[in-house]
Amino acid sequence: MLYGSIEAGGTKFVCAVGDENFNVIDQTQFPTTTPDETLARTIKYFKKFDHIDAFGIASFGPIDVDKNSETYGWIIKTPKKGWSNIDFLGKMKENFDVPMYWTTDVNGSAYGEYVVAKKNDENIKSVSYMTIGTGIGMGAVINGDFLGVAGTPEFGHIKVRRHRDDMDFKGTCPWHGDCLEGLASGPTFEARDGVEGIKTPVGDPKWDIVAYYVAQAVVDLTVTFRPNKIVLGGGVCTPEFVDKVRAQFTLLFNNYLNVGSLEKYITRPEIPHNGSATYGDFVLAQKAIDEAANI
Known part of the structure; x- marks a missing residue:
């Protein structure tokens, strides 16, 4: 089992892959530039792996988390230049047909x-x-x-x-x-x-x-x-x-x-090295798998 974590910050993206025990087995980070460039780098990173079973995605916002909304999975009105009304989750789903948990970076x-x-x-x-x-x-x-x-x-x-x-x-x-x-x-x-x-x-x-x-x-x-x-x-x-x-x-x-x-x-955080979101994302990725199985 491999979980993908995306901590999407306004300054940088931290992407990681974890195992079934939520341990980091690989990680990278890069600056948050334009949506096209940043999301392309994100997708390219995860494509290196044979498979990712599920993703936990924690993004800067404001974001739309209402699953009944037409803009669910979007970064909506944000002060981050160029990032308003971006279908973040949709872009990920175009490239990975696996369960995904979508929430805020602080969540x-x-x-x-x-x-x-x-x-x-x-x-x-x-x-x-x-x-x-x-x-x-x-x-x-x-x-x-x-x-x-x-x-x-x-x-x-x-x-x-x-x-x-x-x-x-x-x-x-x-x-x-x-x-x-x-x-x-x-x-x-x-x-x-x-x-x-x-x-x-x-x-x-x-x-x-x-x-x-x-x-x-x-x-x-x-x-x-x-x-x-x-x-x-x-x-x-x-x-x-x-x-x-x-x-x-x-x-x-x-x-x-x-x-x-x-x-x-x-x-202060118990999880060292600014790893709270990455660990949380791995757990939320498993939660996405569980929720998909119960639909």
């Missing part, structure tokens, strides 16, 4: 973290995964199913309360300005003072400002979904940053509900 990561967390603790029923990088996205798995039916959550665009030392920053979101993504994503560091986040010292006040916004998002997740665990991934989420989020969460939440140990409740 793929959420599923991988959910499966691993449940292996380590059978009492885990729900995991929320928030990625904070070029943009902000959130996926939630509840008893093995994703949150969202007609569409997937666009959690990066929730509104948050402004930090008192950040009132003059207009935000970077082209639609909402100062939504969560517009205030706390990676590019907001450079937008504030011209210095990229990766070059901003951990003691710089901007880290505390961004942590304040992310902690509000964690509060929102806590009081709405009540997950067993919230995982913070993406380039912004260094160990030091996650510690800052925990500290801000403590102040904002004020022990309103018992969430247990914050070191276990608000974590």
Whole structure:
């Protein structure tokens, strides 16, 4: 049994092939350029193998996940130039006649973290995964199913309360300005003072400002979904940053509900080497096979 994983990001595609135990046996990555070029490279990579039994495809979006929709499997209205209204899944099905699971990139990561967390603790029923990088996205798995039916959550665009030392920053979101993504994503560091986040010292006040916004998002997740665990991934989420989020969460939440140990409740990914989505995709590929067998 061979599973194909496509982690389709706005910056790069990560393609991998896994075995029946969801171990990576081959992997490649390349920049996200035009749809034609990028999808052609994706298809060429998987054609190298004698067969792929199923795919898990986790794509940047927004995407259409409604199987009753005429545009199911499409990347729809997206800020990624040239990628709006692209029939991603249709192109894959033209080349591979196998089951495919189609979801968002952050859902793929959420599923991988959910499966691993449940292996380590059978009492885990729900995991929320928030990625904070070029943009902000959130996926939630509840008893093995994703949150969202007609569409997937666009959690990066929730509104948050402004930090008192950040009132003059207009935000970077082209639609909402100062939504969560517009205030706390990676590019907001450079937008504030011209210095990229990766070059901003951990003691710089901007880290505390961004942590304040992310902690509000964690509060929102806590009081709405009540997950067993919230995982913070993406380039912004260094160990030091996650510690800052925990500290801000403590102040904002004020022990309103018992969430247990914050070191276990608000974590970084358990799967190493940015492998959450790849592992999740392999499991979802098997899920696609199971669903096809039950039709």
